[in-house]
Amino acid sequence: MSETTIVEGAELWLDRGSRRYASGEILRGGYRLGEWREKELVAVELSVLWYTAGQGEEDFFVHHFERNKEATLPVQVDETPHEIKTILPVSPLSYDGQIVKLCWAIRLRGFFASGRQRVVETPFSLTAELDALSTPAGSVEAPA
Amino acid sequence: MMSWSAPPSRDSNPFATCWTRPGALPFIATTTGIEPSIVVERLARVGWRGQVVGPHGSGKSTLLRSLADLLRERGLCARVVDATAPSDHDFAPADPDPADPQGLLILEGFERLALGRRAAWLRRLHASKVRFVLTSHRVLRGWRAPAAIAQLAADEATLKTLFARLVEERPSPVTLEVARRVHCLQRGNLRAVWFDLYNLHETLTRTERTAPVAASYALSTAAG
Numbered sequence: 001m002s003e004t005t006i007v008e009g010a011e012l013w014l015d016r017g018s019r020r021y022a023s024g025e026i027l028r029g030g031y032r033l034g035e036w037r038e039k040e041l042v043a044v045e046l047s048v049l050w051y052t053a054g055q056g057e058e059d060f061f062v063h064h065f066e067r068n069k070e071a072t073l074p075v076q077v078d079e080t081p082h083e084i085k086t087i088l089p090v091s092p093l094s095y096d097g098q099i100v101k102l103c104w105a106i107r108l109r110g111f112f113a114s115g116r117q118r119v120v121e122t123p124f125s126l127t128a129e130l131d132a133l134s135t136p137a138g139s140v141e142a143p144a
Numbered sequence: 145m146m147s148w149s150a151p152p153s154r155d156s157n158p159f160a161t162c163w164t165r166p167g168a169l170p171f172i173a174t175t176t177g178i179e180p181s182i183v184v185e186r187l188a189r190v191g192w193r194g195q196v197v198g199p200h201g202s203g204k205s206t207l208l209r210s211l212a213d214l215l216r217e218r219g220l221c222a223r224v225v226d227a228t229a230p231s232d233h234d235f236a237p238a239d240p241d242p243a244d245p246q247g248l249l250i251l252e253g254f255e256r257l258a259l260g261r262r263a264a265w266l267r268r269l270h271a272s273k274v275r276f277v278l279t280s281h282r283v284l285r286g287w288r289a290p291a292a293i294a295q296l297a298a299d300e301a302t303l304k305t306l307f308a309r310l311v312e313e314r315p316s317p318v319t320l321e322v323a324r325r326v327h328c329l330q331r332g333n334l335r336a337v338w339f340d341l342y343n344l345h346e347t348l349t350r351t352e353r354t355a356p357v358a359a360s361y362a363l364s365t366a367a368g
Contacts, residue, residue, distance in 0.1 A: 053154035
């Protein structure tokens, strides 16, 4: 399981410690809303996307998207992790250049009644093929 | 066990455009004493037509984007338009809408237009009776130019505040002292300063970040 990203109570994770996936593979992960549920959460959006970062113009594309309204969200007590599962595309592959980077990430955005938003993001790499040493895919488990 | 480099992420460089563009960084009231509320007050006094003046990277766009909430409180809806955006005919993408009595057009990049186009824009704006604010490097005169409501210059205090904010969540080996020197070399152009610091941060961190990838590539090449 990958390192879990926690922002003010919400948790977001991937199923691989290496956070490396080959094109066409299934990406699995999960999230828990935790303390977000205590702050008048209206809805959450989960997206698997790529974006460019660096200098100048930026671009992005959302590969997988789901929006859940408050009524459909789990209560905080003994919250069962929400599972994420999507088949990754063939391209574009992750790239870490000096001028521009192509970044893949899963992103969880929370919308609150106050109008504020909170974002948790976990980056991962999309590669042409996985090295034999990379961690194999595992089942989605919530962090302890 | 082989350790893999971290996935590419915007968090790897605190000076990337996503963190430094207008809107991502707040407008900092500097020693000039210019604050968004004062700018809106001045704009109201001159009939909602004005110009914000300042050199490259002095915070014109950042200031204008920070006005939206204050304008909304006065019942006005700001619309940001890039005056330099290409179009099929002169004003298509940024056509001021005279039918919108609550609109206020924020014209970014006005200073980058050729003289003839600036004059044409002003004629058109006055004819449409639309409220507007435009940006300029120097105080525009003639052509029924609107009143100057703010003159900006990014000073070192602004740099210090923004630098601290940028590296607070995403640490960098680049120091404030280096940033000050770059600021001096770039003559206060903050946009250029962020570009230089971005490159410097990459130079100082890339080897560590990409070494595992380079090693992996060398291994696969040797094996092949």
